């Protein structure tokens with residue numbers, strides 16, 4: 001039983017209200033990032049998509065606009081730290097204070113044995129998946145720290161927790177494990193200054209990134225069979241977690257790596 005003095009009257013659904021907030025989503029033009037942008041827009045946030053490809057950015061923005069969202073986009077490669085610093089200042093000035101950052105931009109190089117992978121392949125994955133997340137958090141986190149307010153969500157992976165078979169993707173797995181630890185490090189540093197940093201770690205999700213595997217019936221079946229829930233995830237199922245982590249509904253969470261993996265890592 002909850003005693004009267006501990007029960008604070010609470011409107012739980014209001015905690016998801018993101019009206020008057022600006023949310024930046026890297027890799028927000030398609031896949032998981034686009035679903036996250038859609039969820040945040042439904043919460044009332046104004047959206048800024050960050051994409052390196054103009055066509056993907058325009059297509060994502062058009063999808064969100066058709067659903068009634070206020071959406072802006074910037075063509076930026078997240079491996080370009082100075083461009084992110086400049087964009088953070090410009091977005092704050094032209095669109096408004098950024099309260100939410102979702103780092104969804106990512107790439108994977110799979111099916112190349114570790115001993116056969118080139119320096120360039122290794123660097124490319126680490127540069128986008130790890131450095132890109134750090135540069136983004138640093139650029140957009142600075143103003144959040146000044147205001148003592150903000151929520152950052154990084155997109156890690158179950159591949160940062162376990163090694164899923166049969167893929168040969170050491171660079172991807174290492175980059176995602178590093179994203180989880182980066183998330184926890186920033187969370188610990190920034191919690192006293194009002195900024196929360198959490199990660200979502202998805203299982204296989206149906207997006208352009210996993211198309212190569214999902215089109216192969218044998219591989220798809222293996223991925224499903226390896227998952228206790230017996231199925232592949234959808235981008236909206238990750239976006240729901242991101243909406244929670246970006247909103248006041250998760251006000252006590254920071255440094256959490258939320259597995260959204262259909263039970264994959266239980267086996």
Ligand code: NDP
Pocket residue numbers: 026027028029030031032033050051052053056076077078079103104105106107128132155156157158201202203204205206207208209210
């Ligand atoms: P997609 O490939 O569908 O989307 C990723 C988006 O990020 C693309 O629009 C891509 O554009 C963009 N992007 C890539 N590199 C950069 C860059 N350097 N600068 C700016 N934008 C960039 O992938 P998903 O939606 O599946 O993945 C989103 C995130 O979720 C990634 O971090 C991924 O690692 C993670 N994830 C995905 C899982 C899955 O099963 N799909 C499982 C676990 C985690 P471009 O086409 O130009 O590369």
